[in-house]
Amino acid sequence: MRESVIWYRGAGYQLGRGPLGYAVWPAGGPPDQPLEQWPETPAGWSAAWSRFNAGEAPGSIVHPGPPAGPAAGPPAAPVSWRPAAGPSWRAGDSGSTAGPRWSGLHAAGPLSAVILLATGVACGLASLFPGYLSGGSLAQEPAELVPHVIYLAVWAASAVLIVSGGIRQRMGALLALGMSIVTFGFFFSDLGTVLSGGAHLLGPGLVLGLAGWLACTAGAVLAFRLRSADRPRKLDARQRGSVVTLVIAVLAALGAAISFAPSWDSYTLRTAAGQTQSLTAGNAFANPAAVIVGDVAVMVALVAVVVVAALWRPVRLGALLLAGAAIPMAAQAISALVQVSEPVSSTDFGIPPAQATQAGLTISTGLTPVFWIYCAFVVALLMAGTWMFMPRRPAGRTWIRPGGIPGPVPAMAAGPGPHPDVMPGPAGAAHPAGTAGAANPAGTAGAANPAGTAGAAHPAGTPGGGGPAGGPGGPAT
Secondary structure (H helix, E strand, C coil): CCCEEEEEEECCEEEEEEEEEEEEECCCCCCCCCEECCCCHHHHHHHHHHHHHCCCCCCEEECCCCCHHHHCCCCCCCCCCCCCCCCCCEEECCCCCCCCCCHHHHHHHHHHHHHHHHHHHHHHHHHCCCCEEEEEEECCCHHHHHHHHHHHHHHHHHHHHHHCCCCHHHHHHHHHHHHHHHHHHHHHHHHHHHHHHHHHEECCHHHHHHHHHHHHHHHHHHHHCCCCEEEEECCCCCCHHHHHHHHHHHHHHHHHHHHHHHCCCCEEEECCCCCCEEEEHHHHHHHHHHHHHHHHHHHHHHHHHHHHHHHECCCHHHHHHHHHHHHHHHHHHHHHHHHHHHCCCHHHHCCHHHHHHHCCCCCEEEECCCHHHHHHHHHHHHHHHHHHHHHCCCCCCCEEEECCCECCCCCCCCCCCCCCCCCCCCCCCCCCCCCCCCCCCCCCCCCCCCCCCCCCHHHHHHCCCCCCCCCCCCCCC
């Protein structure tokens, strides 16, 4: 596998040639783990350059320096561009000041994060079997067991991603961090039950569960702090796709947060004489004050994390942060479905079993319409995260070059940068005055040349771009 070369660097991304073609990395990211790659074709370069420019601020793009050899040369730049001074670096070059230095000290960071996550998952597993609240264990209550198992599975998956290294390390950190932020409210609600009802409700299972959450959160924060090149950024109003994604994700999060509070559980009590009574339960604001604080924390954290995730760049990493926040909410919906399938005792309504038998009492369970609205919002949130995670290619548009020759729109940044139609390497590079233009594929326009240079050579007798057929001048970009 050939080594990777960085050609252009911005505030948050790097552009160059990766193992499989043109590639984009997060700034400071490992050379062997590019975010996206494209084939070494004119269309591939156009897509790579557009993707690179999409997340960079105007004027932030610089060229690290001259290439090591002709084969590794970057694409040609406009003649008015002056590269910024700075060292170049290649994969494995530990002496470069621009690239990351992979050392034992850096390796200790992710290792410590994984150890903390593994410790937290182990404590979480141990918390499933002792008494949790009021003497009952989570393992004895399927509706409570399911969400805790889902939390632990996500934290375990995050640890696997972090230990894998590369961009997966960042993905795992964001996934675990989103999970920890939202689940804080759920664990605080459990602790609030103890604070409101007395210390006799506190069981060893809850203590182990809280310790597990603390360890997993510490591991997520440690892994998250290892690299900060990617971050949330202010959206430009011209980025319509990003703005639409932000609006949809935030609306879905607000809908899920609002519909999380009302009652979900519905009960119908019917006697042998035909008398019926309907009840609802589960309203978040009908709980003790400490429990309400935890539920409100869940709702606020969900919306805040989703907003940050939708603004995150690169957006694919933001999708992992959003997933970490949305999965606990989906786990609550699954828990409600499990609970409604379980039998209900008359003692839950203060009716002794003997009296219920004498009256021929039957109890049926169901879910309120608010629950299904909640599920719709959670599904929309998960779909928004899936859309964010899917790689997108810039849409091709057509423009008319001088001379009437159609071609793709040059995706140029506000600052310096190459023309997307020019291939990297010796062919297509800018030439000094008096030299011949670079050769291009059949039918494409000639490379940009300074004033006074000869037009680009074209095979198959195609005319040079920018002048009359067979004319000398190629268009200046």
